[in-house]
Amino acid sequence: LNLTHFHFHLSSVFSLNMPILELEPTISSVTGSPASTRPHANTRMENSTVHAEPPGSTNNTNPTLESRVSDQNQAIPSQLPFLRKSLRPITLKFQDLAYTITSPESNKTRTVLDGVSGVVRPGELLAMLGPSGSGKTTLLTALGGRLPGKISGSITYSGEPFSSSVKRKIGFVTQDDVLYPHLTVLETLTYAAMLRLPKNLTYEEKAEQAGLIIVELGLTRCRDSIVGGPLIRGVSGGERKRVSIGQEMLVNPSLLLLDEPTSGLDSTTALRLMGTLKGLARGGRSVVTTIHQPSSRLYWMFDKVVVLCEGCPIYCGLVGQVIEYLASIGYVPGFDLMNPADFLLDLANGVVPCTNTDDHQQYNQSREDCHEDDKSVKLFLISSYKKTLYPLIKDDIHTKTHDESRAIRGPQSSRCCDSRWTTSWWTQFKVLFKRGLRERRHESYSGLRIFQVMSVSILSGLLWWHSDTSHLQDQVGLLFFLSVFWGFYPLSNGIFTFPNDRLMLIRERSSSMYRLSSYYFARMAGDLPMELVLPTIFITITYWMAGLKPSLVTFTLTLLIILFNVLVSQGLGLALGAILTDLKQASTLSSVIMFVFLLAGGYYIQHIPPFIGWLKYTSFSYYCYKLLVEVQYSEHEVYDCHMDIHCRVLDFPGIKYLGVGHLWWDVAALGVMLVGYRLLAYVALRG
């Protein structure tokens, strides 16, 4: 797959085969000097239809660009009509953004962003550069509307503040690929299409879009491979990144934000990816990406850059003018062929060589030995930016573009018709249910789990082989064991559910892919088969081997009680996982709770002091055990208690203490727990 192929296909979906935007930069120079004379040949990708010339000015409305953007929308192939409808260009403007954090330990505040401003217009690709920790991700997160209420300054999207309809037009690709490792590339994109594409499209149309994205992103070869993750080998890192981008591209976002999309990729793949982004921008989107250490080839593909130094901008504007600007304040690259990105990063780190040389080695030596004081360089760069560039940026921000005027005029504003969700509750539920079953098919139906349950059931059957009321103590012990085993087991599985899903839930919910309630019920329903099948197998084996009452009714009631108990204890596990999120804490607490329930269950201790006797009423094992006894033994059933003397089973010490009777109260108590724990889990997730 070469670059040309890659672009060629992308252009067919996202109308990249539009006329190349050969727009003359209308701003001569941010410092007043003539426009960059840097040869544009540097900015072209070989064999690519994408050009890297600045697509428009930084300070003017450019009707030509906008009319071309709408032309490009007209050019979208007829089999993809929804793409044409949904692309409304967004001009992103941000002004004076500031963000501080307070350390909970020391109570000290730290400035993460300070006075960051800029504009990204449709058709532009803006890159954020800066050393590690300079605030790039924070800025990107803020632009994606994901730091609500925490950030000061203003961010507008074609003149509008952030809203749920704006949110739906934003694609956000996080640095870490949060994907289900066991789903294939095709499954991942198909389920995303089902959840994210509008409800007026049919299943087939949505699946077709997913298929097209696969072709366009060059993922055909690995479409049936699992995505994989840190512990499971799947597709390569670059392919995984493309899957993440594909998920966002499905919705044809007007504004695409990407956090370090090229990290971990080789330079050719990175270039190819950036070419894709450039192509998406040229299709009328505004694209913003953070990037760590771009090669010079990558660097010249950007239209604009924001360079951050400890949260403050030292440059924001057209990429072709940064070197001139820096020269105007006294900083020039060490040698002619130096990668401008390296130069910018050196400066943002406060590192300035004091020798000007053409010799690479000499430059590096000078960089090591002879740089000025880091702090004063940084301060000088920040204050120069404020003096020289900030007024220009401010003017640019205040210039209204075509799409902003249109948004403000109203009738075409998207807000009227956009609801928060693209699909109905029922569709979300169905897709999430199926996706959950597919993702967890290995885990749930693993031979290991079935072996675990089968072996314990057979062993229990053998240990209690054909027990009868002549050994009542043993038989009652079995009933207690059943209630405890089927309390512990689902509880310890349940606590993993939400902590494992947490990252995915946050990512997908941030993109408004589905309602929390549809996810929640889909997850509950998806877990149900396995939660119920395993105990059913267990009870069927153990019940008959252990010689419990040979009655189909009693067997069925016993099974139903155990299944009820399973659902209650799993609910407690879900609630603990949702409240604590930390697995270690959740599993520690769950074992403490389970031991309390075990001891208060009524089998080990029959004379609990009254001041702590209430504990048993909190234990689902207690209710389950009591119900099992109630259905196993009839009121007048007797057993041989001593040398042919018959006693009532219900008077047996381990049973009498339970106070059998009030069967429906026990069922009601379990019912309250069943609903209560699950409600608690839902509320905790929502919080």
Ligand SMILES: Nc1ncnc2c1ncn2[C@@H]1O[C@H](COP(=O)(O)OP(=O)(O)OP(=O)(O)O)[C@@H](O)[C@H]1O
């Ligand atoms: N919620 C937070 N809690 C603690 N520190 C934070 C938080 N958010 C941001 N920071 C700090 O703010 C600074 C900027 O972080 P950010 O992730 O934006 O940097 P970055 O430029 O993206 O870094 P990198 O290139 O290494 O990803 C860092 O020092 C980071 O530790």
